[in-house]
Amino acid sequence: MGIWSNQSSTDGFILLGIFSHSPTDLVLFSAIMVVFTAALCGNVLLIFLICVDSRLHTPMYFFLSQLSLMDLMLVCNIVPKMAANFLSGRKSISFVGCGIQIGFFVSLVGSEGLLLGLMAYDRYAAISRPLHYPILMNQRVCVQIAGSSWAFGIIDGMIQMVAAMTFPYCGSRNVDHFFCEVPALLKLACADTSLFDILLFACCVFMLLLPFSIIMASYARILGTVLRMHSVQARKKALATCSSHLTAVSLFYGAAMFIYLRPRRYRAPGHDKVVSVFYTVLTPMLNPLIYSLRNHEVMGALRKGLDRCRIGSQH
Template sequence: SADFILLGLLSRTNVHMFPMATIFLAFIAALSGNALLILVIQVDSSLHTPMYFFLRQLAFMDICQTLIIVPKMLADFLTPGNPISPAGCGAQVFLMLTMGVSECLLLAVMSYDRYIAICNPLQYPILMSRNVSFLLSAGVWMGALVNALIQTVFTLPLPYCGSKEIDHFFCEVPALLKLSCSDTSQYEAMVFVTGIVLLLIPSSIILASYAYILSAVLRMKSTKGQQKALVTCLSHLTVVVMFYGAGIFMYMRPGSYHSPEQDKIVSLFYTIVSPPLNPLIYSLRNRDVLRALRKLIGIFKVFQ
């Protein structure tokens, strides 16, 4: 079957340099920030705790997400109207869904981890033992892979009889459904139900965890401790609202309400904006990580 054509982020304008440069910088920031975080956690044994075990996976997901989208996107900026084969398109759908959904589930696991650490500190070593962490992590990846496989297998064989131009900067399920000339209402209903399971339930878990954490924090005696915890919670919640809000907006609205311009802007949040922000918000403002980073820089200086 014929190739698809990705119209890209700015399908109707010629001023490409500024957005291209911005996306390239976000790409470099996401790769270097997340790679540095993985290295620091790997090297420093004091960071071998469940929280950093999950953070390392979040960083890995962000690196993968950036690599799946941005290189092809930058190539399309340089030569608009680049074709993408059905197999390439399927790979993008499958890999992006795997990474996106695993991040949704992992953020919920991370909020549960913080809830236990702050609200049940004495039981933390039992409730978040090494085995429990591995099981939660395996559950996250299995859930994401199964969902991605089902959605990819359903989406790609749909008949695409008209234009093969996808008005988007990567192959994403809602954009492909718009191109299909068959009745996709049943499939859209399935995507909606999946959205409830993979977006609404995890985001509810996160909001509940942070509500408990905040109530525990407000009972603290130290004002400094309160402020620190509040700033941390708020920065985490900012990421959560941005990430899940964008996902819910994309996958839980009826197809007739989708406009390509809106979809592209919303997709930018979880593909381009979130990956460079996560290492900053979750870790590089964290005392333990900064201490480990200084130690690592010290080791490099010794070898020079």
């Protein structure tokens, strides 16, 4: 049976969403739209500053620009459709649209998880091997790191999209979520999904636990280096360079592991939807703030840009 040939290709699905039209939910929806707008503006601004300011043309900021691009694409993949369904009251999504949403979502989340893991290696090289840093993190290595993150994420997304869309959906079309997420969609399949459940878990282990292991190993080495430093100022500076990344890692991996690595019997749709809002909308908004407000170089680039705009407007 072809991927697009079954009955679902004409019927599509109904996304039950996370909100009703009660006054409380209207306020919460408005809050999400404010967060969405902030995520768009923050990530676009950060990418722009990194591109135009030569002082930010370093490996760390190159990775940060890729992270912002992933966050930007993630919120644009989820929120506009959710908002359109809420405002129109239709809550529908086509079969093809659902597959596309799954492909983009899984690809972007997988790519971001891998990139955050490999960014920990960058911090290790900068702190533990500063004299070799220009060699360890040259331009070719940086492009390979970013490219491999995108590539493995896209492969994971394609595998899950094709597998999920191949199942027959001949019963209910009501997806208990605000976007097409694979675990929520598979509950509607009228076929045995146990083999795919194993594949899905294996993909989650690879895409989450492998980069998380890199993070733990890198920071173990960093901690050893910091403890050997005699200067308190040097220790503070080293830890400060890691604080933003550690915060971003905690937000992303905490939510992702809660969703995908829990046993099925402990999962509840309501909890999953709330946590999904956290890492599909809130985290992409917080990442630019985490990396800019606690970073003198980014704030300096922003002030420099604002000064140029002010001088230009005066002329």
